[in-house]
Amino acid sequence: MAAALDLRGRVVVVTGAGSGMGRSYALEAARRGAVLALADYDPAGLAQTAGLLPAGTTVLTRVLDVSDRDAVEAFAASVDADLGGAHVVINNAGIEGAVLAAEAIPEEVHRRVMAVNFDGVRYGTLAFLPQLRARDRAALVNVSSLFGLIGTPHHSDYCASKFAVRGFTEALAAELVGTGVSVHLVHPGGVATNIARQAGSQAFAAKYLTTAPDDIARLVLDALGTRRTRIVAGHRAPSTFLGSRLLPLWVMTRLVRRDLDAVLD
Template structure:
């Protein structure tokens, strides 16, 4: 990626994790930053960390990405105070219920979709006019490896991340031939604060092992190569290969066997756990 001095970079969801790491990485490159998050305290911490490594201008605003008008106002403030955005990272996201679909309230589906999917849509629509004003610019939308496969206890989260994938692939086709390079990111197994609920911790401890720094480094390298998609994080390549090559019926059984040890199966119809199936196979 060829950045010019003082390019304007927008990152959403910067209060912690990968969002904060993106902000620090671009700050060290000398970019001007427009940062937002709904977590005012975490946003302030990130702003202070960025200011400690860069003297470039910083705009930080407490923004709810589910509010289209608020995101549009953030985009307008960015252009007025920093200049036209050349890189936009739609990173903001939340976890789902971590419960089976029949135990997940409809408002939870609506909230997860509002943040994870419509937050991306709002960011794209608000900043695309600025991105299109450059001969070359980048639009990075963050999905997940759970935007490649469907997993138990994550119907709400998977739905939102599959939606980001479909939207971004279609948007990339629409922008083909323009100066806007659309890149889709499928991180997996990243040790961030997204898994906040108590019943998510067993899953998180087993699977979320990659550092945000490692993932962001891979994303920046992929941006430099103008790749359309990057899959990164702990064991993410296995997930990508499985999604591409294994028939869905068999894949669903494999996923259940892999994850059943790390979720509460008491609310599921009676079925064998992974350890029970392994025991039977070895007898």
């Protein structure tokens, strides 16, 4: 098996770097000696992440809405011009869904969730792919979710976006076989971040979001460039993944509903 990428002096791009998993990816990459290009929609969170980096870390920051394709392409151009191009791209930015039954989700909310969670990953991939292809070895990390493996009630918008990330990334991985770009698809489960912001999500967060984001970041960066291309990790992630693979859908949906009934409003 190929050795993991050595990040010393290599350019690592992270979207959604202002908090949660994105901040953990940034800090862990910096500890490994990477040059960083960090983007986030929240300027205050992005500045806070930059302030937490080890002394001497080279970093480029950009306030960015990943659903804006022109802005993502401009960010990629800046990384190329100012840092010499990316070696690793982690498309991590994402938002919570409406946490409502499917028929109650406003159309504009559903479209926004898809625009950020799926189109943001797609735009980031396409904008940086030429830079990655130019390297002898490079890595692309697209972050799906445990909800990109199973459908869960009151999360149809979020699940749709994360299933889309999964399908896009698996297809892209097949296209890039034989190149120097390793493609990694991450399905984190139960990670303790601030993505669950709505009042109706707090019982869910308290029960399920318990895994430290730093643990996932180390695991993902250890896998870069190796054959560990699907990364399923976090609270209850392995068992859920196994169920999604082995159980009939009618069984899985009933198990999921029974498990979530206690936290659904």
